[in-house]
Structure formats: C-alpha cells, structure tokens
Amino acid sequence: MATNKTTISIIIVNYKSWHHLQNCLNAINKITLNSISLEVVVIDNTLDAIKIDEFAASYPNFNFYLNSGNNGFANGCNLGAEKATGSYFLFLNPDTIIAKEPILEMYKAIANSPNLGAVSCLQKNTNGSLEKSIRFFPRLSTLFGVFRALFKKRLYKSIRKEKNIMYPDWISGAVVFMSKTWFDKIKGWNEDYWMYFEDVDLSKKIRNSQGEIALLTNTYIIHDHGGSSRINLKTAAITKLEVIISKHVYLKNHFKGFQYFILQTLVVLNTIINKIILGLLGLFLFFVPKLKLQFILLQKVVNYYFLAIKNNTWLSKKSQNFKKNR
Structure with a gap:
C-alpha cells in the first residue's frame, strides 16, 4: 500500500x-x-x-x-x-x-x-x-x-x-x-x-x-467504544481517575489568574464531595460492582490530590512530561 x-x-x-x-x-x-x-x-x-x-x-x-x-x-x-x-x-x-x-x-x-x-x-x-x-x-x-x-x-x-x-x-x-x-x-x-x-x-x-x-x-x-480500556474494576478505576487528572491538567494549560483558580477549586470540590458520597456507599455496599468501584476511586483521588500538593503539579505520574521533570 x-x-x-x-x-x-x-x-x-x-x-x-x-x-x-x-x-x-x-x-x-x-x-x-x-x-x-x-x-x-x-x-x-x-x-x-x-x-x-x-x-x-x-x-x-x-x-x-x-x-x-x-x-x-x-x-x-x-x-x-x-x-x-x-x-x-x-x-x-x-x-x-x-x-x-x-x-x-x-x-x-x-x-x-x-x-x-x-x-x-x-x-x-x-x-x-x-x-x-x-x-x-x-x-x-x-x-x-x-x-x-x-x-x-x-x-x-x-x-x-x-x-x-x-x-x-x-x-x-x-x-x-x-x-x-x-x-x-x-x-x-x-x-x-x-x-x-x-x-x-x-x-x-x-x-x-x-x-x-x-x-x-x-x-x-x-x-466499538472502550475496546481498549473498560476491562475490569482495577482498569476502570485507573481510567476514571485519569479523566479527573486530565481535566485538572487541561485547566492548568488553558486558563490563568482568577478564572483558573475558580475552575480548579470547583473541580476539586465537586470531585471530593461526589467521591466521598459514592465512596462511602461503596464501602457498605461493596457487593455492588459500580459502588465498589467508587470506593476504590475515592482512595485514588485522595492520593492524587495529596501527591499533587507534594509534587506541585497536576500531571499524572504516568505522564511523559511528569517523568521528564523528575
């Protein structure tokens, strides 16, 4: 060809x-x-x-x-x-x-x-x-x-x-x-x-x-949407976390000043509140796969925000540019 x-x-x-x-x-x-x-x-x-x-x-x-x-x-x-x-x-x-x-x-x-x-x-x-x-x-x-x-x-x-x-x-x-x-x-x-x-x-x-x-x-x-990502709970948790991470990265790349601060704050608050509510449900109703996923995701989100503060970056640890800057 x-x-x-x-x-x-x-x-x-x-x-x-x-x-x-x-x-x-x-x-x-x-x-x-x-x-x-x-x-x-x-x-x-x-x-x-x-x-x-x-x-x-x-x-x-x-x-x-x-x-x-x-x-x-x-x-x-x-x-x-x-x-x-x-x-x-x-x-x-x-x-x-x-x-x-x-x-x-x-x-x-x-x-x-x-x-x-x-x-x-x-x-x-x-x-x-x-x-x-x-x-x-x-x-x-x-x-x-x-x-x-x-x-x-x-x-x-x-x-x-x-x-x-x-x-x-x-x-x-x-x-x-x-x-x-x-x-x-x-x-x-x-x-x-x-x-x-x-x-x-x-x-x-x-x-x-x-x-x-x-x-x-x-x-x-x-x-055939999602053929390479939606495989199991572990994979689903990783991909859903990356959606959250990438949203923060996009805001960092394309907004500045007060507007940037407001948008990032809203995303953080919305994510934490949402994942705490659904994550706690998942803790008690762990036999429901979708809720169990939310509990796993809550832990990953908390860890991500902790590392974002520690490393002073919104980038995913899997990002090539995160690795280059270490």
Whole structure:
C-alpha cells in the first residue's frame, strides 16, 4: 500500500486491543484509493514483541513499532508521526472500522481548506447508534452537567453548521485527520496527558493558532467504544481517575489568574464531595460492582490530590512530561 511518496499515513496506537486491531487492519487492507497512497503505522504500547511479530507477518505492507512503555495515547501518536512519511496524518483508534469513503471525504475537506486544522467524521457504535458529535471546550458553562443543562440552548446555537459539515469546539481522538503542516505548527499532541483530554487540547491548540475544527456529517466510521480500556474494576478505576487528572491538567494549560483558580477549586470540590458520597456507599455496599468501584476511586483521588500538593503539579505520574521533570 505504501509508495515512495505517501499521501496519507494512518497512525494507530494500540494497547492490548489485539482483536479490535485485527478487525481495524482487515478493514484498512481492503481499501484502494486511486492516486492516493496510504501507509499504516501501528505503535504498540503493550510491549508485546511476540504479538507484534505475528501481526507484522500477517500484514507485511504495514509498519509496526514497539513503544518504550505504556507511555499514553499522546506519546504514541507523536511517535507514530515521527515514523510516518505521509503529507497527511489520520490518527485512528484500534477499535474502529473505517472504509474508503470517510478517508476520501476527510482528505478532500482538508486538502481544499488550508485553514482547517483537523477534521473528523461521525462515529457509529456497533449497535448502529451515533455517538455525540457536538463537543464543547471545558469552561464554567460546560464544566458540570448542571451548568451544561442551564446553558444548553445557548451552547448549541454557538455551533456553526453548513451542508454536511459542522464546527464543534473539539473532535474525538478516535478519528482525527490533519495535515503534517498543521501537526508541526502546533507541535503535535501534548504529552502532559497520559489518557483523556489530549484530543480536547489538540483542538484547542489549533483554535489558538487561528485554525478551524470540523466534523463531517455525511460519512462515518464504526467505533466499538472502550475496546481498549473498560476491562475490569482495577482498569476502570485507573481510567476514571485519569479523566479527573486530565481535566485538572487541561485547566492548568488553558486558563490563568482568577478564572483558573475558580475552575480548579470547583473541580476539586465537586470531585471530593461526589467521591466521598459514592465512596462511602461503596464501602457498605461493596457487593455492588459500580459502588465498589467508587470506593476504590475515592482512595485514588485522595492520593492524587495529596501527591499533587507534594509534587506541585497536576500531571499524572504516568505522564511523559511528569517523568521528564523528575
């Protein structure tokens, strides 16, 4: 599939999603695009050399690389971009199924609009339902569910729509199409984030650089949502904690002064109150898995806030930038 001059590099970061990855690569293997050359770059954060060798043998036209560790999605995407040779990057989750049409539509949108920093498309779950497509940057009016409900009409009116395209604040990292030019301009994905909010941050950096974020409404991919994260209680606790951590990191990266202080304080208070209530229920009703998860999460949240004060950083210990600054 790859030629000496690659047009589009499809970059996939994998972590223990072997079954989904196989389905994803099988779908890509069927795609033929006239005059547009593709390459596939798979970055494995699992560090399973045996499995990667098996995949490399099954898909000899694709490129497989082992990361140095489970360094997170942003780090894997940046490594994939380093290995890629295309003029355009399509960052794709391993638990997705993509066809020829969405690739062509996203490519045409980007190629015809230099000011378009990144584009995505609709995502359908395996049951045929559409995932939410309108997403808003975190701020006071969107940070909590009650605020989003109060400002719902105003928020949705702010989203510009045209024929077959809309312009949300940010697009999901499950499918992101952008030019190498724009990738280099914003210096890639922010490795402050280990998991979650890296796609929000990417979109925000594009907006801050006067670029646009777009979502195509006339084409879609299939997304078996959560195929690489929601496995068991321990994994669920880690991923839910990372959502909280990454929210704090995002606020640190994009707000200043009094507004920053208010937003961080509100998130801390909301998180602590919520987790104490649900965590105590989980202590007594530990036989209910969802409540037991909340008790585990309460302990992790308390530990995180203690370490955030001790280390003077909101970053996750798993973040590459946390490790670099130690």
